[in-house]
Amino acid sequence: MSDRLLEIKDLTTSFRIKDQYYAAVDHVSLSVNKNETLAIVGESGSGKSALAFSIMRLHNRAKIEGHIYFHGQDIMNLPIGKLNKLRGNDMAMIFQDPLAALNPLMTIGDQIGEALLLHNKQLSKQDRQSKVVHLLKQVGIPRPEYTCEQYPHQLSGGMRQRVVIAIAIANKPKLLIADEPTTALDVTIQAQILRLINDLKNKMGTGVILITHDLGVVAEMADRVAVMYAGQVVEVTNVHTLFKEPLHPYTRSLLNSIPSTDQIKDKLHVIQGIVPSLQKMPREGCRFSARIPWIDKTAHESHPELRQVAPGHFVRCTCYQHFYFPDEIDKEVTAYGTFRG
Numbered sequence: 600m601s602d603r604l605l606e607i608k609d610l611t612t613s614f615r616i617k618d619q620y621y622a623a624v625d626h627v628s629l630s631v632n633k634n635e636t637l638a639i640v641g642e643s644g645s646g647k648s649a650l651a652f653s654i655m656r657l658h659n660r661a662k663i664e665g666h667i668y669f670h671g672q673d674i675m676n677l678p679i680g681k682l683n684k685l686r687g688n689d690m691a692m693i694f695q696d697p698l699a700a701l702n703p704l705m706t707i708g709d710q711i712g713e714a715l716l717l718h719n720k721q722l723s724k725q726d727r728q729s730k731v732v733h734l735l736k737q738v739g740i741p742r743p744e745y746t747c748e749q750y751p752h753q754l755s756g757g758m759r760q761r762v763v764i765a766i767a768i769a770n771k772p773k774l775l776i777a778d779e780p781t782t783a784l785d786v787t788i789q790a791q792i793l794r795l796i797n798d799l800k801n802k803m804g805t806g807v808i809l810i811t812h813d814l815g816v817v818a819e820m821a822d823r824v825a826v827m828y829a830g831q832v833v834e835v836t837n838v839h840t841l842f843k844e845p846l847h848p849y850t851r852s853l854l855n856s857i858p859s860t861d862q863i864k865d866k867l868h869v870i871q872g873i874v875p876s877l878q879k880m881p882r883e884g885c886r887f888s889a890r891i892p893w894i895d896k897t898a899h900e901s902h903p904e905l906r907q908v909a910p911g912h913f914v915r916c917t918c919y920q921h922f923y924f925p926d927e928i929d930k931e932v933t934a935y936g937t938f939r940g
């Protein structure tokens with residue numbers, strides 16, 4: 600049997616602004632296997648959350664085109680009843696904002712209990728209660744029986760996020776999408792939550808899509824990484840290659856902008872500019888070219904596609920073959936009195 604759990608083909612998600620639709624996710628194709636963590640990285644506005652919401656089919660106003668195969672079945676046209684059964688059961692999502700994900704009028708115990716009932720309607724009240732307590736313990740809540748009786752507003756941000764995670768993992772989903780799951784948490788809790796997601800993956804064979812800004816988390820958790828920029832995937836490879844031999848200028852810029860202890864850097868690289876807004880996003884040519892203006896225009900393709908450059912390693916646009924950082928020139932100028940042309 601195939602290990603392929605999720606296959607996204609040519610997915611485009613567009614939002615309507617005034618009278619026009621603009622693609623926030625632009626022809627994205629990606630896959631996730633069982634027992635695999637695919638990290639999705641990229642700056643704010645690159646389309647990571649829009650992609651996650653599209654996979655869960657949670658956008659109600661966006662136009663979504665393409666295919667999403669879950670266990671080989673295209674779920675794009677699944678009726679809402681079947682889709683609801685899939686969500687929260689086989690596919691679950693941990694949202695960035697825990698407060699928005701919880702019902703303010705229900706106790707924590709009832710909310711987790713409701714998620715459990717979705718999977719097993721026959722579950723007795725007693726079994727439900729003990730499973731809720733077990734889940735709360737799993738996510739590191741110190742007094743689970745007490746927390747069961749509390750409402751979301753009575754918990755700290757970190758505690759609420761742990762409850763959201765308890766709900767997401769309640770039915771041992773086959774696919775877990777975690778959108779910045781630990782941003783709101785302090786480092787010790789963060790490590791605990793990440794371990795929990797890893798345990799779920801290793802013990803249950805869960806496929807995980809992990810959206811994060813934190814490349815340290817990527818290094819620790821991911822098997823493969825997809826780098827997104829301006830709605831497109833610009834590089835996909837395994838985690839080892841991503842850190843050792845990144846190719847796309849954007850990936851290299853992201854990696855070069857993080858502090859490192861094992862490499863002495865004169866100064867961290869700052870990526871010039873910002874991800875353009877949907878309306879201002881260039882729709883032709885290399886979308887990253889405006890942020891690396893020192894690279895000759897001829898280095899970019901006019902219709903850059905994601906191409907395989909080594910087994911399992913995909914890169915968009917040939918500009919990676921000509922890319923260098925400006926301070927590399929500075930150093931050469933100082934050292935040799937020459938300018939690389």
Ligand SMILES: Nc1ncnc2c1ncn2[C@@H]1O[C@H](COP(=O)(O)OP(=O)(O)OP(=O)(O)O)[C@@H](O)[C@H]1O
Nearest residue numbers: 614623641642643644645646647648649650876877
């Ligand atoms: N409902 C919406 N209506 C209009 N534009 C939207 C909507 N949701 C997202 N966008 C736009 O789509 C683009 C991608 O947003 P998205 O939230 O997916 O980025 P992201 O990479 O997840 O960023 P972050 O890391 O900040 O969450 C942005 O330009 C954003 O403003």
